[in-house]
Amino acid sequence: MNPVRWLGLAVLLAIVCFSTWKVDAWRYGKQLADIRKEFADYKSDIATAATKASEDARAIEQQRQRDIKKVRTDAAEQKQKDDALADLQRADAGRLREQIGHLLADKGILNTRLAERGKTIEDLADLLAELRSEADGYAGELAAALTASRRAGFACEASYDAVSIADR
Template sequence: MSPGRWQGLVVLVAIACFATWKVDAWRYGKELASLNAAHQADMSAIANAASSQVRQALDKQQAAEKVRADLDARITKEKANALAENEMLRADVAAGDRRLRIAGRCSASSSNLPDTTSPDRLDDGGTVELARAAGRAIFDIRAGIIKDRAALKGLQVYVLRVCQ
C-alpha cells in the first residue's frame, strides 16, 4: 500500500473513532441529563414531603400548646376560686362569724373514754369545736390540698388530652 493510502486510512479510522466518541458523548450526555432530571424530581418530592411533615408537626405542636394553655387557664381559675373560698372561710372563722367543727364518733373501747358498761359504740355523732389556731392550721392544710389536687388534675388532663 502506498503511503497516501495509509494516511487516508488512518484519517478515516481517526474520523470514525472521533465520530463514535462524539456519538457516545452525546448519548451519555442525554443519559446524564435524564438522570439529573430524575434526581432533581426525586429531591423535589423529598423536600415537599419533608416540608409537609414539618408543617404537620408544627400544627400538631401548636394545637397541643393551645390545649395546654386553655387547660392551664381553666385549672388555674378553679384553683384560685377554691383558694379564695378557703380564705373566706378562714377569715370567717378568725372573725368568729363561723365555727370550725369536726363531726366524729368514738368507740367505747377507745383509750380516751372511761370504761363503761355501754355498748361498744356510741352513735351520738357529736362534734368537736377546734380552737382558732387549730382552725387556721386546718385551713392551711386545706389550701395545700387544694393546690395539690389542682396540680394533679391538670397533669392528668394534660396527659389524657395532649400526650396521647
C-alpha cells in the same frame, strides 16, 4: 493497494471513529442529563419532605402549647372556684364562731335558768365549744391545703396527658 485507497480507508476509519465517538458522547450526555434531572428531583423531594416535616413539627408544638395553655386556664378557673368556696367556708366558720361566742356569753343566763330547774352546766360545755371551734378552724385549713394540692395534681396530670397524647 494504492495510496489513495489507503488514504480513503484511513479517512473512512477516521469518520467511523469520530461518528462512534460523537454517538457515545451524545449517549453519555443524555445519560448525564437524565442523572442530573433525577438528582435535582431527589433534592427537590428531600427539600419538600424537610419543609413538610418542619411544618408538622411546628404544628405539633403549637398544639402542645395550646393544650398546656388550656390546662393552665382550666387550673386558674378551678383555683378561682376553689378560692370562692374557701371564702364561703371561712365566712361560715366565722359565723359559727360568732354563734359559739354568743352561746358562751349567754352561758350565765343559761346557768341561771337551768339552776332554777335544778340542773347545772359544767365547764365541759366550754371545753367542747372551744374544741369544736378549733377543729372547725383546722378542718378549714386542711381543706384549703388539700384543695390546692388536688388542683395542682389535676393540672400536672392534664399537662402530662396533653403532651403525651400529642406524641402518639
